[in-house]
Amino acid sequence: MNDRGLHSWFRARMAAFATGLLGPAEEERFREHRQQCAECRTAFHAMGASDVSAQGLGQHLPAELVARWSEARRSLRGLERSLVRNHLARCEECRQDLQVLGHAPELEVNPELEEGFEPTASRATFERDSQAEELDDLDSSVDPMRGPSAERPQYVIRLVPVRPRPTHAWLRWALGGWAAAATAAAAVLLLFPGVVKTSRKQPPLSGGPVAVQPPTLGPGGSIPGAPAPAEPRPGQQVVQLPPPNTVLSGGPPPGGLGWSGSLPMGTSAGKLVADVLLEPLELRAVHPGEALDSIPTLTMPASTRIVPLHLSAIPKGRGILAQVLSLAGDTLQSAQLDPIQLRRSGTILLFGGGVPRSGRYILRLETQPGPASDLRRPETIEYPFRLRIEDQ
């Protein structure tokens, strides 16, 4: 195979590789080329970053397909076309998506595009087809998301919510308190600004449990620097913080709980009325040697105590050490996270016991070396972000 053929071969298999569909020999060949060709490697990483950010795990019609439904219904072919049709027949959510965009919630049978048929007309030919043009006209007349706004009526759509998905399990946990956390599928890093400060040059924590040092609780479980417990205002939640000096295990302990904890004698968990950010701050992964165009900024009131961070990528490996670093490189906090929970939810929660400080931080995730038989190299990903506290 010449160079051109090899690049084409690689590009045609990027999605199949990421979906686990290549056989061992193809997989090895794919990895080999990815290592050797910087251009193809860049293309592969870009595909992953973009598609992962869409949070698509294949449960529903891809958002881009729905957004371009006018083209999709005329050009989807073969197996994919029949699968889309089957899915629409039973998925109320996807039908609703299409209806809101002004489309009929179905995919018609077109013998020329169905499975096993060799298409003779190119898309360009198809687009010149008069019937297709008529369909286009029809689309623009009924599609509330297109066409001149002056002619568009005020659309008020009743949107039917569904139950939360696993990726939003952090919300259940945040609102459900510490007890619920034992079974929630969320990964958590406890951040208490200014409480822990160690040098970044210290050897990374690995293997055994990691002690996390929350603030000392005052009488009655109150937290220094935090608002006194009170009746929550609208939009606030009563949050039960994890017990102080909680010990986080390197993985789920026997019994399937997400965390193990120990409560020192004479202490108790603290309760706090706090603002909880409902929308996660999206953090972009930066691999060593890369730079970000812009750093995500989170502006929030000082009363906010729980900040969900959604990560664009998670390093692959058995154990993940998470650290929050100051810009100077000091480790403000570190914790061993459960990689399975973290990959499933893609979300880390930052709990603030005291008033957090404005500034730039770096969340650093580092996989731990596996057994000798595991040939993967430890991977490190950093997520810079800026915290801007109102009134500071």
Add this chain to the structure above:
Amino acid sequence: MDESPSVPASAAIEIDWAAARTFLRDRIRGTLRGRGDADVEDLTQLAAVRLLRALRREPARSLEALMHEISRRTCIDFFRQRRRTPSTTDIVGVEEVLSAPADPDSDLGGDLERLRFVVLEFFQARNAPCRTLATMYFAEQDWQTVAEQLNRTYTAIRKQWSRCVQLLREAAGASQDPLLAWAREAG
């Protein structure tokens, strides 16, 4: 499958979609200064779908903030996709690949998300264990982890998944779906 039963109408959220669309389009147009209307309209559609799905997952505390964030992220994805392939290269063959005519289906969105959908949907009716494996792999991206979760060996899981993929390859062989071209070609 995540398809959920209908919930009572009282739980529905009312959104003025004309206003929402205008908001999204204005934000996207502001970010994509200098781009054509076609790009702006396409991205407005995409942002609208993402907004729908986000609202379906969780009610928004601030709809405006949510729309702002979705439009921002949609634009970021747009720029990232445009940057996927560097414009200059001295590697023989890459330019030819990059300048080759686009696949007719390439405008329909990310191949990865589409292929994930095809895999799960294909196994939905045909083979439940394969679907379970696919779902777990998509979430974990690591067969070793999947094997541990299922309390099986890595080798056994890979063999089972290989048989699953063979089913898909056989179906793809009878189909002209460009998304599955990799499955019809010899490695």
